Amino acid sequence: MSKLVSLFCGIIFGIGLVISEMINPTKVLGFLNFFGDWDPSLAFVMIGALIIVSPLFYLFKNKEKPIFSKNFSMSNKKEIDTKLIGGSILFGAGWGLVGLCPGPAISSMAFFNVNSIIFVITMFIGFYLSDKYVMKSGISI
């Protein structure tokens, strides 16, 4: 059942990216062009998501186990360290260069856009390199 949920969540996440136009790198770059012609839409996408997520996360925070899995995989990471800041700086730079972050990058391959595919392949090479040379443990939020 968890597999069906994963597929379903991916599908509606992808639909959300299309409706909000975040699948379009030019739209995202419009948000990052804060000092020029600014398009605030991305901030409203985050607000829309957080209006749903934050109260529900809070409401269910003491729930013992999820419905289709044995336990919640929680991260207790609290530390603000150089990896968090350094990684976010690298990510921000790449995001500003093209206007794609991982979700929209993968969704934008739906229409066989060659440039999206090149971006995603190099993004996966980036995951691999960081895992091999920088990180030793798995990713968690």
Place this chain on the structure above:
Amino acid sequence: MVIINFTPLTALAGGSIIGISVFLFFILNGRRLGVSGIASNFLISKNNRIDNLLFLIGLILGPLIYSFFTNEKIEISITSSLFLLITGGLLVGLGTRIGGGCTSGHGISGIGQFSLRSIIATITFMVIGILTVFIKNII
């Protein structure tokens, strides 16, 4: 600063749908959704590999399914500069894995649980993204 192309309603609607996905993934599968985590763990870790793959397939199917039900053109305009695509892809892959999350992981799942770590990460990548675009416009 001049505000252009602002689409608050579709942004809120699309964002809410993304929020529903994040909540369902949490309450049903017990995981905090972050696309960089799912994609990089699919590549690197054996845990939940099929789940992660199915989510990624869903991400690609979503826009296709949507396009069957609408006549509007789904616009994706992306740079064709190989230099930008390759540098950008590498930086996003390296950065999200090292920093432990991306726009969805830190920006929605993390901030959604009021994680200070995620708030700081989100401010950092947004400020750097804005600076990058600013510098790109000068050059």
